[in-house]
Amino acid sequence: MTEERSDSPAAGLGQADASLACRPGCGACCIAVTISSLGKAAGESCRYLTPDLRCTVFGQAGRPDICLSFQPSREMCGANRDEALAWLGALEAATTPPKRPTSSQGG
Numbered sequence: 001m002t003e004e005r006s007d008s009p010a011a012g013l014g015q016a017d018a019s020l021a022c023r024p025g026c027g028a029c030c031i032a033v034t035i036s037s038l039g040k041a042a043g044e045s046c047r048y049l050t051p052d053l054r055c056t057v058f059g060q061a062g063r064p065d066i067c068l069s070f071q072p073s074r075e076m077c078g079a080n081r082d083e084a085l086a087w088l089g090a091l092e093a094a095t096t097p098p099k100r101p102t103s104s105q106g107g
């Protein structure tokens, strides 16, 4: 059975890999990805992430829906925080639409 760590960002979620729990002191998925509902850009720490990488709104209504998709998996979490940041950063880059050129035409 996997032990839940209730103060880690992704703890207690439905788990993509039942043998994994969210790694304390990681917080990679709270930093690397865009969370538009919070106005958070990729690479910025979430406003709810504490300096010791815990989620202050875990289990509360203010926690963004996207956080429910942060399920620990070997692919995403890797062997350490740096691997998780790299994997999530690559995913973010691959799923971010290219910026459209701004039009300077006016009427």
Ligand code: SF4
Pocket (backbone or CB within 6 Å): 009, 010, 021, 022, 023, 024, 026, 027, 028, 029, 030, 070, 071, 072, 073, 076, 077, 084
């Ligand atoms: S990348 Fe994995 S271990 Fe790190 S905070 Fe997210 S779910 Fe937890």
Ligand code: SF4
Pocket (backbone or CB within 6 Å): 009, 010, 029, 030, 031, 035, 046, 047, 048, 049, 050, 054, 055, 056, 057, 058, 063, 064, 067
């Ligand atoms: S609200 Fe912020 S700190 Fe909490 S799980 Fe989501 S991204 Fe992480």
